[in-house]
Amino acid sequence: MEETLSHIVRGCKLARELESNIPNLAKQPRMLAKSCDEIMKIFGTAKERLNAQDDHSAYPYMFAQASGMETSGEMQEWLKTSYLQALQAQYGLTESKVGGIEPVTLSGHPGFELGGRDREGSARSTGSGGEFQAMEGSDSGNSNSQRLRRRKDDIRKRKETVAAPRIGNTDIPPDDNFTWRKYGQKEILGSKYPRSYYRCTHQKLYNCPAKKQVQRLEHDPFMFDITYIDDHTCHKSATAPSVPPPPPEVTPEMIQATTAQLPMGRWLSMELKPTGEAANAFVDHSQVQMHVDLGLGEGSSSSMVGTGGSTAGPSMVRFGREAEYPVVDLADTMFNSGSSSSNSMDFLFTHTEEKWEPAGDKKN
DNA sequence: TGCATTTGACCAAT
């Protein structure tokens, strides 16, 4: 089993490397194909081994999918849902609704069909922070004093409905593990509550285009409609100043310990819907301790999130409803977690901290 | 033209 896990880990690592090199390899389809083949081969080998395994008891979640093992419908549904949500977060699928992810057609670039048209043509690569950033950069370099705003039909949106935190300040939507800066609030015609506008804290620094709009539901004040506009590029930008440390050696013992103790779903994408019964049932907090003991959180990510995220750097690995790269996250969790503290993985399991203060009203 | 969205200056909190 250790060897099988090593295959999976290696596959994840290669996938991540491939992802980071997409801008460079975009013009080298042969290299891309070769990389894909290699990754598929590794995962294929792993799957074959898994199929040959008789005893899955120690890894009930980890390998349920990969091995085709029978799992409860609820579990499979949850795994599917969380993965799709991650894809949506990554590729900006349009107007998905919480409680029912809309069908995703697997076609086109990284495998997904966007809800909106790609009006920027080839200059804009879906989900590619690098190219997108370059485009934004050219805009900012325009000496024309006229404001340059993206046309409304250029943006990609997705919509979520989330519940207010049960504990603490219920006037604000639950933390989504990204750092946002509020830039406006406005009374909306026909709405009882104002709409708040947020942009990514790193918008200026890294040209991160991510924005969100938060509006309390009229008929249910404890629910928020959150519209996410564009994706975060700040944590995967090639220009980001802090680069994750090179992956340390991962011993089979580490892998086994980790996988044996951590539920697969949490590990892969940390995609938990606040109202998802399956997800809630799935989280086993009794297993957190072992995960922490592994010291997986070494490095950049832990302290930042835990302290409110205001210093969150662009290279950090984020986990949340918007977790990106479900598979890559697994590798990131193992490799990138850098340094130190024994409770360095706390951020994975604490989503109650809110950094936003209640906003005052604004007349505009 | 009205409304939604964004900008940028200003200010308070840390």
Add this chain to the structure above:
DNA sequence: ATTGGTCAAATGCA
């Protein structure tokens, strides 16, 4: 000094 909220005004869209 830095970060983030507020607000008037500018801008885009239907």
